[in-house]
Amino acid sequence: MTASVFIAGPASWNSIVVLDRLPEPVPHMQFAEESWETVGGTSAGKALALAALGRSALLYALTADDEPGRRVRDALERAGVSARWATSDATERHLNLMTRQGGRVSLYLASPSVTHGEDDADLVAAMSDADVIVFDLAAEPLRLLPVAIATGRPIWVDVHDYDGESEFHRPFLAAADAVFCNADRLADPVLFLRSCIDAGASLAVCTLGADGAVAIDADGTEHRVAAVPVDVVDTNGAGDAFLAGVLDARLAGAGVPEALTAGSRAAASVLGTRHLHPLLDPVIG
Template structure:
């Protein structure tokens, strides 16, 4: 059950919230520059199915002894969770349905004390099915019927929350695409995650060319360096990071491409779901703490490795003390960031 909202809480709502029928949920909203990171979009629910292998051979049926579980947590939720676990004051804004899945999202934010401003989504809360193999690889099936190209986050709410934040992280969703011009007008630094962009799909380009920090996966890139430098040349990015799983990551900063070694997980790898979100959250933690890009990427590698040891059925992120301790160990090891 949601906590009772007093007149003091209502008075603290962002300008435009009451006018648009919106209510921040999950904790007290931070509406001055006290908010470290505003996360836009990426709220939803995943159903996790552990399968014997991927690709999954055709069969009439499979017996899933590990269970089939539904839990809140898509890319924006996991970034917000990771940022909050590292001590950053985080606010999440997205479109959420008035349905059981939406209540799971609200409950996750309530339980973790992460303020959530929920814009009503008539089509329902976004959802997906993740098939996870024994080696941790995943296949995600996204239900695109829960969103429409004209979905929009109310401009007054976006402006108010962005103006109260040190940084904004933008998910790769249609409502966020519409919000990009408004966000740029606020002057607040932006980051985004292009996920498995192939370097050519035009949908990703406004995100890639508007953000100051760009994350993406190298999995679909024929030439990661070329794509990364293209992002810098055509847009505003100061830093571009392409994660490469067990191969580490590529970091482009100040015109120099550096290879960031992978961090060996401390426990068996069980699930790669959320590793990229954990990387982004820890990188942003370093950036907002004033660390140089290479150390931010090291933080990301540590957090990503930790995420691979956590089953998808649990929403758990590395804490600040563990992150800093493991990063210090990695820095003292013989291997270090090197030219790509």
């Protein structure tokens, strides 16, 4: 069956450590409140959220033939995610230092190298058949950007905590029909969103944590949505679920306000689990 969404980007094996505060940049000792291991990766989070919404999606990601890679592949398969795996020299692994309020420091323990394009013909076919292509920030999606653009399919990108200046993000922004980000490093999120629309995007959205999200549509109209109140266990995956909820609603024909509401609901659905998505609760425990 043809997937309506093609997602390319990271799937990882993560160690999560919850602290009462993020570490200060001085030698010291802290005690963790809690810790666990789980599937990570922003593309894995989007694929899980879309699977939960009943939207057909294909995840393309890289793993190695190692124990972390086997854990990632097995967990996502058991959670109902359709995936195409390429083999890399390393499975992506993170150590995420978290606070209950959503603060995070991500330490990258291992990152996969890009492929040599041996499967590109099949990937181009899958992208060409999709309604939307979603690219996350990673070396392999960056390598695939030219062929993704050539398909003519709409491209949605998630630039996360973009600071408005990073060169690595610029090719993704230039290719984007829809841009998603968070406000962590933006001095003026609305100004940035309007710059995305001016550059050719038809939708630009910035998540604001507990304050919900703000979006600018193709007509320059500003839209806002409140966050759904929920008891937060872990914030990993909330932004990915938000994008998935908006995308699913837009593909179903919803307007921007209704799609943002759907995104807010989807984000709230993952905040009560310590995994990327509740679909992983019975799989990882």
